[in-house]
Amino acid sequence: MRWTEPGAEYALLSKQPSACLAGEGPHVRSGRALFGAPTLLGGQAAKAGLSCASCHINGRGNPHFLLFGVSAAPGTADVTNSFFSAARGNGRFDPVAIPDLAMPGKVSRDAKAGALEPFIRNLIVEEFGGEEPTPAMLGALAAYVRAIGQCSPDTLMGRGVGDQLRAIDDGMTSAVLMFERGDHAGVLLSIAAMRHQLGLIAERYPGNRRELLSASRALQALGDGNRGLPALQRWKHGFDRGLAQKLRRGEGRSLYDAAQLRNALARE
Ligand code: HEC
Structure with missing residues (x-):
């Protein structure tokens, strides 16, 4: 509830977006586990109990995410904020909508291009002040993110x-x-x-x-x-x-x- 829009607690705590994965092999499942671990992120995020999955619920978005100093409107976050990383914060308040990772985004999901691994490493270490992830952790996280897909119909599920x-x-x-x-x-x-x-x-x-x-x-x-x-x-x-x-x-x-x-x- 600490990062939930007031009035949306029931909606968030009783429902969640669905995600259909392209395969549920051990790497994807490992990545899904680490995606939900606050200690992957360092500093303030870990202390608050925030993980990748707090913003990207089931790898999707979170329209009710609202954290003072990090969000402007519900569903937005500034991941380059000094709240998360005192050393690396860019000193500007520039929250953007939390993207749905099932949708093509600005980072290529192509495994051969290999753009996701360095992007995720950068998120963890530079933006959230976490410890350097190992190659096995990064491989698992990237495998999970690549597998995230929309279900059809794309409905909310109970918890x-x-x-x-x-x-x-x-x-x-x-x-x-x-x-x-x-x-x-x-x-x-x-x-x-x-x-x-x-x-x-x-x-x-x-x-x-x-x-x-x-x-x-x-x-x-x-x-x-x-x-x-x-x-x-x-x-x-x-x-x-x-x-x-x-x-x-x-x-x-x-x-x-x-x-x-x-x-x-x-x-x-
Ligand atoms: C505080 C909320 C928050 C947390 C926690 C968070 N993200 Fe994000 N994520 C965002 C926002 C906001 C963006 C969009 C940033 C931008 O466009 O500059 C984003 C972008 C991304 C993208 C790029 C999507 C695209 O456009 O291609 C990926 C991949 C991603 N996040 C994965 C992760 C992973 C993995 C973690 C955990 C290590 C994580 N995120 C933790 C909010 C969050």
Whole structure:
């Protein structure tokens, strides 16, 4: 809600744009996981919990995005703003409409031209003050962006805990890919992506916060302790059979439920 146009909270929190991907191979899914990880972006964006997906929901746009000092009108952002990168801000306030990445844009999507990788690297490091992404991270992000397409019909979809659970699956796919590539930073970022999704679930499940927090801490310990892929896969297996099932069963009492969400927003 921190970057949502006042009055549009319900619309944003209950609906999302659809996206149909040209293929859902491991690279695309890894890219989709990293796209939702705030720690990919550095500094203020990461602190605020903002990821690529906050502006480009499911790789599309966000007509309700509004962040003081970054947006002019809803749906616009100034990505060269000093809010994101104190060192690189261009000192001008020049927000533009957040583009829908399913549409051809000014950056070529052609894989042979290879323009997306340096563009994304520049976004992360120069605009958002993030750490230098590894080639495996950039490859995955570019594969995802290239795959984003419009569905037909191009309609809004509801939101549900299944979105976050699928994103945790993506994070696991990403971790496996990064382990295979020997990319330790990529493994840690994939774990951070999964933990962020657990945090998003916690916002909607006040009654399960403690369990979600402990699941997140267990994940963190696996990453920090460099415990290897089998330990991570055991965690995921346990999560899928335990907490994930419980969350699915309790969805009607969570803030993914339209009526519960409306009531909670009315109390705000
Ligand atoms: C604060 C909102 C915001 C965030 C976060 C954000 N973007 Fe964007 N993105 C924009 C805006 C606004 C533009 C248009 C910039 C311009 O035209 O100069 C843009 C442009 C792009 C484009 C170029 C589209 C074209 O025209 O071809 C790509 C690709 C892209 N973003 C990917 C990403 C990725 C990957 C991330 C995360 C690393 C990200 N964006 C994070 C707002 C955002």
